[in-house]
Amino acid sequence: MIREIAELTIKPGSDAAFQAAVAQAVPHFQSAKGCQSMKLEKVLERPDTYRLMVLWDTLEAHTVDFRDSQGFADWRALAGPFFAAPPNVYHTEVVVEGF
Amino acid sequence: MIREIAELTIKPGSDAAFQAAVAQAVPHFQSAKGCQSMKLEKVLERPDTYRLMVLWDTLEAHTVDFRDSQGFADWRALAGPFFAAPPNVYHTEVVVEGF
Numbered sequence: 005m006i007r008e009i010a011e012l013t014i015k016p017g018s019d020a021a022f023q024a025a026v027a028q029a030v031p032h033f034q035s036a037k038g039c040q041s042m043k044l045e046k047v048l049e050r051p052d053t054y055r056l057m058v059l060w061d062t063l064e065a066h067t068v069d070f071r072d073s074q075g076f077a078d079w080r081a082l083a084g085p086f087f088a089a090p091p092n093v094y095h096t097e098v099v100v101e102g103f
Numbered sequence: 104m105i106r107e108i109a110e111l112t113i114k115p116g117s118d119a120a121f122q123a124a125v126a127q128a129v130p131h132f133q134s135a136k137g138c139q140s141m142k143l144e145k146v147l148e149r150p151d152t153y154r155l156m157v158l159w160d161t162l163e164a165h166t167v168d169f170r171d172s173q174g175f176a177d178w179r180a181l182a183g184p185f186f187a188a189p190p191n192v193y194h195t196e197v198v199v200e201g202f
Contacts (some may be wrong), residue, residue, distance in 0.1 A: 007144060009154075026199045034202055041202055045106060045195035049163065055108075055195050060162055063147065096144035096154050102127045103133055 005040065006063050011092040012058040012083075019052070022086040026056075029082045032075035033058060038065025053086065080092055104139065105162050109155040110191040111182075113116045117183075118151070121185040131174035132157060137164025151187065162194055 014022045026044045033042040038061035047053040060066045070076050113121045125143045132141040137160035146152040159165045169175050 006147070023198050030199070030201050043197050043201045044199035046198045048105070048194045048196065050193070054198075072142065094149070095147045098142050098147045099122050099131070099153075100143035102129050102142045 005097070006060045006066070007096045008056070008058040008060060008066050009094055009096065011060075012054040012056060013027050013088045014052050014054065015088045016052055016085045018086050021048075022054075022083065025082040025086060029079045032079045036067060036070045036073065037066070038062060056091075066095070104196070105165065107155070107157040107159060107165050107197045108195065110158075111155060112187045113151050113153065113185045114187045115151055115187050118145075121153075121182065124156045124181040124185060128178045131168040131178045135164070135169050135172065135174050137161060137168060149152055155190075165194070 023044065033039050040059040040061065042056070042058045045055045047055065058066065060070075080096065087096055122143065129141065132138050139158040139160065141155070141157045144154045146154065159166065159169075161187055
């Protein structure tokens with residue numbers, strides 16, 4: 005399992021509309037091949053700053069299958085207009101399971 | 104529920120020893136008041152770069168209760184020697200539940 009973390013900064017004053025757009029985009033992730041879960045999280049320490057957290061079966065499920073799909077285009081059409089800068093995206097995998 | 108994300112960069116070549124130290128520190132989080140889960144994740148795109156992901160009942164469970172505890176001192180004694188720079192720590196909360 006791979007976690008996508010997308011660091012998103014949005015235009016000031018657009019929190020409510022942005023969150024509504026992301027909620028509307030949930031089905032595009034739900035129908036994506038290899039997508040296990042998706043949540044939008046707000047950073048407490050900095051305004052206008054979010055983390056999109058998506059769990060994928062594999063790295064390629066995100067970077068190849070999803071990014072080449074209509075669902076990705078639809079997601080970006082909904083959320084993209086609120087971005088103040090290009091998203092910074094990286095991926096992680098668990099190395100110490102903890103609890 | 105609050106997610107702590109600690110951005111950790113470690114000294115080159117110390118991955119195995121660092122991961123072992125974090126595994127050894129798991130009980131200090133398990134016994135922390137208000138701590139729901141803890142995992143160490145490795146960033147795929149950059150060497151020596153990790154994310155410690157911890158879920159807390161409240162922000163204060165981390166920033167007040169844990170940071171004032173012996174468990175925090177014990178965690179830092181185990182993991183701190185591997186840090187190449189001070190950790191960058193922030194917190195998030197879910198605003199769109201997704202799935």
